[in-house]
Amino acid sequence: MKEINVNVCLGTTCFVMGGTNLNELLEIVPKKYGDKVKVSGSPCLGLCSINWEYSKAPYVKVNNEVVAEATVEKVLNEIERQMTNEQ
Amino acid sequence: MFIDIDCTQEKKYNQNTYGDYFVSKRYPEAGRLVAVLSDGLGSGIKANILACMTSTMLLKFVEAESDIQKACEIILNSLPVCKIRKISYSTFSAIDCDDEGNAKIVEEGNPQFLWIRNNQILEPQYRIITSKTFSNRHMHIYKIKLEKGDRLIFCSDGVTQAALGSKDLRLGLKREGLIDIVLKELSTEPNISSRELSRRIVKSALIAEPDHKAKDDISALCVYYRDPRESLIFTGPPYHQAKDSIYAHTFFNFQGKKAVCGGTTANLISRELGIPVRNDLHQISGKLPSISHMEGIDLVTEGILTLTKACEYLETEEIGKDAAGELVKFLLDSDCITFMVGAKLNQAHYDPTLPVEIEIRKNIIKKMKKLLEDKYIKKVTVQYM
Structure with missing residues (x-):
């Protein structure tokens, strides 16, 4: 199975919009999926500036899929979704 | 001398x-x-x-x-x-x-x-x-x-x-x-x-x-x-994107210590010079994003929030153990400091519904320059791009 990469945006907008809570993923993900899913941070995914009037920060990318207004739960759902599709 | x-x-x-x-x-x-x-x-x-x-x-x-x-x-x-x-x-x-x-x-x-x-x-x-x-x-x-x-x-x-x-x-x-x-x-x-x-x-x-x-x-x-200890800080993307490459190279070729303050700025340098950015997320200490790492650059932090906090530390002389604290140490370990300040704004930062008020980068740098000159007797130069 292909490895899943979770990339959390640590840019200014995402951080103040709740990105801080997403570092819980660091504990939850390895416990749940072991080394099948890798969590890392990105200085900025550059997504808030594209559609800035309707920015949906914080953003997380699960492989190439963007999770907008990300919460731990939303990110975990996306991981599950991609894993099911893979199977 | x-x-x-x-x-x-x-x-x-x-x-x-x-x-x-x-x-x-x-x-x-x-x-x-x-x-x-x-x-x-x-x-x-x-x-x-x-x-x-x-x-x-x-x-x-x-x-x-x-x-x-x-x-x-x-x-x-x-x-x-x-x-x-x-x-x-x-x-x-x-x-x-x-x-x-x-x-x-x-x-x-x-x-x-x-x-x-x-x-x-x-x-x-x-x-x-x-x-x-x-x-x-x-x-x-x-x-x-x-x-x-x-x-x-x-x-x-x-x-x-x-x-x-x-x-x-x-x-x-x-x-x-x-x-x-x-x-x-x-x-x-x-x-x-x-x-x-x-x-x-x-x-x-x-x-x-x-x-x-x-x-x-x-x-x-x-x-x-x-000899003075010189350092250069690159913060914010340049107004004209066409000049990204020139500024990235100018920054990297600088002989003294180097810091990058800003996520977009770090990505820009990474893109222009082919240096990957690493961030392990582990060091988030509550109020500021953690430090990232790039080879050949001494310090890589988030931009506006970290700069604002660093100004606060310089004012109160109480240095916290976070990215802003590291930035303050970097500044105080230098005698001559140059800021390369990108003039491009990220509109998303000025959304009035953001929970934190975000200052304009130019204003923070102006304040920081004054503090470093008056209180810490540093020689500071600011270059807008």
């Missing part, structure tokens, strides 16, 4: 304040620095007031007179004498020097300073001026030319008389003892900062005391002529 100056003090055992006093002031436009170290008669609060008065007044006089010799003569002729002990209320050493290495030094009553070049003690010529009002009071005046790498060490008699009367050092450390301490430190660490060297002199003087307690106020003032 940059003048690195610092003073370390230790108060006399059982006293609650310092009896020696140190003041210094830089005049960046004239490339000039004036510093005074004064030792007040006795110890504790009385000595502190005497020394503080002498040094601050002397500094003001030098400022107003622009000639240190005249300023010192005024003090020499007017400082009162203790009725009982018939000695001066305070002694002093004063230095007026510039970036070119021209220095005028005046001493009255303090131990003679050390002038060190290539680990050798130089013995400069001096003139003696006797007070018109007190015939037992003399001033030594030196006019010397310093070179890069030269050091000057001034101290109060608490250093040269440390361990006085002890079994091993009946006459105290004396000038020879001080020379030994300084030359030993310089041979193990030739580029030691003035701050660290002055600390070690005071520590060595304390160790020399049989019970490690200061029997007099101890002060060591060090001056070091060296």
Whole structure:
């Protein structure tokens, strides 16, 4: 199975919009999926500036899929979704 | 040349304040620095007031007179004498020097300073001026030319008389003892900062005391002529994207220390120069995003929030253990700081519904520049892109 990469945006907008809570993923993900899913941070995914009037920060990318207004739960759902599709 | 100056003090055992006093002031436009170290008669609060008065007044006089010799003569002729002990209320050493290495030094009553070049003690010529009002009071005046790498060490008699009367050092450390301490430190660490060297002199003087307690106020003032430590900070993407590559290369080719403040900025440099950015998310310490890592760059942080927090630390002098704290350490470890400030705005930062008010980058940098110049005496240049 292909490895899943979770990339959390640590840019200014995402951080103040709740990105801080997403570092819980660091504990939850390895416990749940072991080394099948890798969590890392990105200085900025550059997504808030594209559609800035309707920015949906914080953003997380699960492989190439963007999770907008990300919460731990939303990110975990996306991981599950991609894993099911893979199977 | 940059003048690195610092003073370390230790108060006399059982006293609650310092009896020696140190003041210094830089005049960046004239490339000039004036510093005074004064030792007040006795110890504790009385000595502190005497020394503080002498040094601050002397500094003001030098400022107003622009000639240190005249300023010192005024003090020499007017400082009162203790009725009982018939000695001066305070002694002093004063230095007026510039970036070119021209220095005028005046001493009255303090131990003679050390002038060190290539680990050798130089013995400069001096003139003696006797007070018109007190015939037992003399001033030594030196006019010397310093070179890069030269050091000057001034101290109060608490250093040269440390361990006085002890079994091993009946006459105290004396000038020879001080020379030994300084030359030993310089041979193990030739580029030691003035701050660290002055600390070690005071520590060595304390160790020399049989019970490690200061029997007099101890002060060591060090001056070091060296190349300035330069650093460059890149924050914010340039207004014209077409110039990204030029700015990224200018930044990377800089010889001093380098920092990047901003997620988009870090990505820009990573893209233009092909250096990956690593962030392990582990160090988020509540209010600020963690530090990232890029090869060849000393510090990589988030932008606006970190800069705002760093300004706060510079103002309050309380440095937290987060990315802003690291940035402040980076800034304080430099003498000349250049900011490359990108003028492009990220509109998403100014959404009024954001839970935190975000300042405009240009304004934060303006505030930081003023703080670094006025409070920390750094040389700061800002370049907008």
